[in-house]
Amino acid sequence: MPRQAKHPELSQLSPKAKDAAYKRKWREEKKSDPAETERLRQLQNEYKRRSRARLKLEQAPPAKRRRVATPDAGPSDSHVPVSNSPSVMDGPSDDTPNTSGSSNTQNSTASTDPSDITLCHASVQAVPSRQFIDISVTTEPPPFTRDVEIMTELSCIDPTTFSNNPPAPSTCFTPPRDLHDSKDLVTNVIGVQVSSWSDTVKWSSGFTTILPCIWTDGKNICQEDADAVRYFSQLPESDPQSSTNVVHVHHHNWSSRPDELRDLIAKTLREGKCIVIRGAEKPQVAKLDVDYLENCGFSRFMRVAIHDVEERTRNFTYPQVEGTIEEFILDLDNPNKVQFVLDLPYTGMGIPEHLRLLDHGIVHGWNQTTAEHPIVDPVHPDNFLVNGWALAHHPAVLTNFHHDSDGGVTFVQSVLGKKMWILAFPKNPNISRTKFLKHSLELTDTPIKPNKIKANWNLEVVTLEEGDMLIQPPGQYHAVFTPTEAFCKGAHCFNYEFLHEMELSRHLDAKNGKYLTNQLHEHSLDTLHRMVLHLPRVSSHTRLFTRPLIALCMMVIDSHKYVAAGGNKKKSFQRSTTAPAIAICNAIVKHFWTDIKTAVSVYVNGPDKTQGRQSLTHPGELINRSELAICLKPFINV
Numbered sequence: 001m002p003r004q005a006k007h008p009e010l011s012q013l014s015p016k017a018k019d020a021a022y023k024r025k026w027r028e029e030k031k032s033d034p035a036e037t038e039r040l041r042q043l044q045n046e047y048k049r050r051s052r053a054r055l056k057l058e059q060a061p062p063a064k065r066r067r068v069a070t071p072d073a074g075p076s077d078s079h080v081p082v083s084n085s086p087s088v089m090d091g092p093s094d095d096t097p098n099t100s101g102s103s104n105t106q107n108s109t110a111s112t113d114p115s116d117i118t119l120c121h122a123s124v125q126a127v128p129s130r131q132f133i134d135i136s137v138t139t140e141p142p143p144f145t146r147d148v149e150i151m152t153e154l155s156c157i158d159p160t161t162f163s164n165n166p167p168a169p170s171t172c173f174t175p176p177r178d179l180h181d182s183k184d185l186v187t188n189v190i191g192v193q194v195s196s197w198s199d200t201v202k203w204s205s206g207f208t209t210i211l212p213c214i215w216t217d218g219k220n221i222c223q224e225d226a227d228a229v230r231y232f233s234q235l236p237e238s239d240p241q242s243s244t245n246v247v248h249v250h251h252h253n254w255s256s257r258p259d260e261l262r263d264l265i266a267k268t269l270r271e272g273k274c275i276v277i278r279g280a281e282k283p284q285v286a287k288l289d290v291d292y293l294e295n296c297g298f299s300r301f302m303r304v305a306i307h308d309v310e311e312r313t314r315n316f317t318y319p320q321v322e323g324t325i326e327e328f329i330l331d332l333d334n335p336n337k338v339q340f341v342l343d344l345p346y347t348g349m350g351i352p353e354h355l356r357l358l359d360h361g362i363v364h365g366w367n368q369t370t371a372e373h374p375i376v377d378p379v380h381p382d383n384f385l386v387n388g389w390a391l392a393h394h395p396a397v398l399t400n401f402h403h404d405s406d407g408g409v410t411f412v413q414s415v416l417g418k419k420m421w422i423l424a425f426p427k428n429p430n431i432s433r434t435k436f437l438k439h440s441l442e443l444t445d446t447p448i449k450p451n452k453i454k455a456n457w458n459l460e461v462v463t464l465e466e467g468d469m470l471i472q473p474p475g476q477y478h479a480v481f482t483p484t485e486a487f488c489k490g491a492h493c494f495n496y497e498f499l500h501e502m503e504l505s506r507h508l509d510a511k512n513g514k515y516l517t518n519q520l521h522e523h524s525l526d527t528l529h530r531m532v533l534h535l536p537r538v539s540s541h542t543r544l545f546t547r548p549l550i551a552l553c554m555m556v557i558d559s560h561k562y563v564a565a566g567g568n569k570k571k572s573f574q575r576s577t578t579a580p581a582i583a584i585c586n587a588i589v590k591h592f593w594t595d596i597k598t599a600v601s602v603y604v605n606g607p608d609k610t611q612g613r614q615s616l617t618h619p620g621e622l623i624n625r626s627e628l629a630i631c632l633k634p635f636i637n638v
């Protein structure tokens with residue numbers, strides 16, 4: 001149902017005149033509201049106070065940094081820490097995984113009712129002011145630092161006095177650029193970068209954002225997205241203390257323990273949970289413009305596929321328009337254009353250096369097999385391009401529920417702008433794959449149907465601020481709202497410990513890929529082959545579990561079953577690596593489980609073959625490495 005116009009008396013005006021008239025009204029309303037005036041006055045006073053505090057700090061001698069205990073504090077000196085909080089790694093040691101189908105990550109008082117088991121599978125600184133970008137008057141803001149907020153008070157400019165109407169409503173007060181303490185993500189966006197007709201919403205986290213809006217012919221053509229975002233805003237923000245699905249840590253508590261952090265990430269993801277690392281990088285203060293992107297290495301003339309939200313309302317499967325980075329940026333201040341770019345290659349930049357060993361596809365698969373198995377076939381570049389990418393968004397973009405394609409682990413880090421990351425975890429992971437697929441389709445069905453979703457999914461929101469990183473396991477269902485202009489970076493990779501989640505994800509894609517995933521990649525079998533070829537020489541430090549190993553064998557032996565829906569299932573995938581990889585998989589299956597049928601039964605039903613007990617995300621038991629060495633000895637040629 002179309003939304004009622006806020007100012008019906010303006011409906012006869014041309015779009016340009018209407019926009020200008022609306023801005024004048026908006027500004028007048030703001031000025032005439034005593035509460036708003038008082039709020040702005042108090043904000044100014046607060047920033048003045050901080051500015052004075054900052055000056056004092058600058059004059060004082062540097063103080064020693066003090067370590068403060070926090071709920072998400074890192075490990076004690078001995079290995080992985082134990083905490084009373086289930087969200088902060090309370091669970092089995094890596095050597096004693098629970099094979100009962102329920103997660104040991106619950107605390108001891110947790111219910112054992114399957115419905116209670118929460119396994120799952122499944123920007124900041126500153127949003128700079130862009131208010132007067134096309135006015136011939138510029139006001140140079142004062143310099144600012146990351147950790148001290150500075151008041152920025154610009155002179156009052158009345159846009160109506162300019163012959164060329166400015167694109168935004170103006171107030172005499174311009175918020176400071178460092179919005180760390182500010183929950184207002186609306187000012188500087190509404191009427192500037194997003195239509196003045198957009199509604200706003202307050203999230204459980206306290207942030208206020210605009211809702212998606214492209215105002216055309218008297219209605220918001222993004223009303224479905226707006227309804228979905230309003231629904232998401234009411235979901236609980238992930239709580240570091242009580243979340244059983246998301247582990248929260250802060251980088252500074254782990255920076256000296258990269259090995260332990262990698263172990264924690266692996267343990268979290270192989271159980272189907274997500275991990276958020278606050279402060280993974282120092283937050284940046286910058287605005288998203290061509291200079292910023294050029295400094296990241298992207299030429300303003302680079303050709304990109306621009307996802308256009310208006311086009312998406314017409315053609316959901318192909319919303320892209322061709323353009324350059326410069327054109328994308330030029331439309332940032334056009335309230336009628338809401339766009340984003342997903343294909344900014346950023347190879348090698350998506351995973352922090354101290355976490356790159358988690359990328360087993362590259363580190364073990366590609367880097368360590370080419371001496372025995374030289375690369376002789378054409379290799380799809382995505383095998384390497386997925387290891388780093390960047391995304392750029394206009395404000396008010398919703399990406400609805402999906403899982404990332406091909407079953408890779410996803411690293412994502414907010415660089416400029418914030419992200420509301422909505423995560424969905426199955427209430428009961430001990431269900432059949434058929435049922436899980438049905439629930440997945442309900443989740444990805446738009447418009448969002450809250451009642452259906454509530455019945456089968458636990459939802460929570462992780463607000464990623466500038467510098468925060470989220471790592472999610474393969475197949476993790478998520479929706480993302482980008483409230484302000486944003487630039488983020490990330491990567492996908494494969495890991496021996498999460499291949500059971502990858503298999504489930506690819507299985508679902510093969511059944512209903514066009515509904516569940518965001519892209520279709522064809523490269524992953526190359527990397528899986530390489531990971532198999534490495535097994536005869538795999539390090540004892542690399543943890544191998546039963547279900548991920550069976551999953552790897554299934555995906556290599558029966559690769560045609562995992563072609564995503566819409567792909568050519570009859571096309572045979574033959575590489576020089578195909579035969580040796582299949583031979584190794586067959587040897588493993590025969591040695592440990594006699595045949596593939598039995599292996600699949602163990603995979604689906606658990607070691608005791610009691611149907612319904614095996615969780616979809618449980619990794620199973622550690623593989624006996626002596627047995628594996630005996631089994632794979634014939635494949636060591638030298």
Ligand SMILES: [Fe+2]
Pocket residue numbers: 402403404478518
């Ligand atoms: Fe995604």
